[in-house]
Amino acid sequence: MKILIVGDIVGRPGRNTLKEYLEKYKDNYDFIIVNGENSAGGFGITEKIAEEFLSWGVDVITGGNHSWDKKEIYEYMNNSESLLRPFNYPANVCGKGYTIKEKNGVKIAVISLQGRVFMNVVDCPFVALKNLVSEIKKITPNIIVDFHAEASSEKIALSKYMTGEISLLYGTHTHVQTADERIYKEGTAYITDVGMTGSQNGVIGTIAETVINKFLTSLPQKFDIAEGNEFLNGIEIDLDTNTGKAKVIKRVNWERTKQE
Template sequence: MKVLIIGDIVGQPGRNILFKFLEKRKQNYDFIIVNGENSAGGFGINIKIAEQFFQRGADVITLGNHSWDKREIYPYINEHKNLIRPLNFAESAPGNGYTIVEKNGIKVAVINAQGKVFMPPIACPFLAVEEVLPKIKEETDIIILDFHGEATSEKQAMGWNLTGKVSVVYGTHTHTQTADERILPGGTAYISDVGMTGGHDGILGMNRRESIQKFKDGMPARYSVCEENPRINGIEVEIDEKTGKAISIERVNMGYDEV
């Protein structure tokens, strides 16, 4: 099966290029995952946008440290199992940290976890993922992890910790696509960060002027979404449906005219 995984979608520019891409190409994929935690104005996700993602072909939406920026999503995430937040959030938090979706007779598990290094205090993502794996494996061997973290070392550690146990480990959060995609021993596809879908002539999807000024003077700044040079970032992964092992991994990095 061929899986499309799209990196952090930032604001309307990110949504627009994603929708154009899916309109032309979604039929090429058996399963689609998008990270939507920055899709509503750069901070969080709302119900309207979540519905748009699902309607246009996303099978699962993952989140991250901006999961709760829009309060309206709290009851929605409890009712929609295919919108997931990091597994290692507090047990009392709304929603779930993983989901198992059956599509075309094949079950696919998607897990969302958040790193600890250079991130807000949170429970250990390694232990949280290891705890749920046995239960998930009772239903499927096709398991995909969105590891939302800052540090490349922590992401690589997660990849090696899970090699041969899951199909894909991919990083989100840094908004910068890395060039270290590979199949780890044991058949796990890995990349440190799938990148960002949005305006690439800003800074992490936001307009550069506010960010540069904040670096200069240290004063609070209100960020606005960058609309310059929208690009779509992600990966395509081929997975053996019988074994759950990854066969190939390729990066997606396209501008508006290439989609």
């Protein structure tokens, strides 16, 4: 099974880039996952946007620390099997932290998880993931984890802790694609960050001048979304769905303006 993972969709430029890429290439994939927590103006996601993503061929939308920024999403998130928030938030928080989707007769589990280093205080991702995976493995060996975290060390440590137990652990949140994709000998694929989908003209998707001014003054700023020079960042993996082991992992970098 060939699976596409797309990094954090940032605002309208990111959404438009995702749409154009999927119009061209979605038939190349059996299963598609995107991170949507920055898709509505850079902060959060709306029901309309989530439904658009699903109509374009996306199977699962993962989240992160901005999952709840648009309060209108709360009820939708509670009722959706396709829109996830990080699993290791308190149990009474709205939304679901994982889903198991059946596609072409194959069950794929997708887990959204958040780190703790330089992030909000949440339950231990190591303990939470270990316990959840032990239950999911009774249903399917095909387990994919979006680890929304700041620190590379935390991401690498969790991937090694879960090596052989899951199919793929990939990082999101930093919006910068890393070049350390690998498959461990036990069959688990890993990359520290899949990157972002949106404008490369700014700073991690927002207008550069505003971010620079924030660093120069330490004063609050209103972050607006950058436009132009738009790229889609992500990864492709080939998954042996009988064993849950990854066979290939490959980075994806697609420039919208070139119109391949």
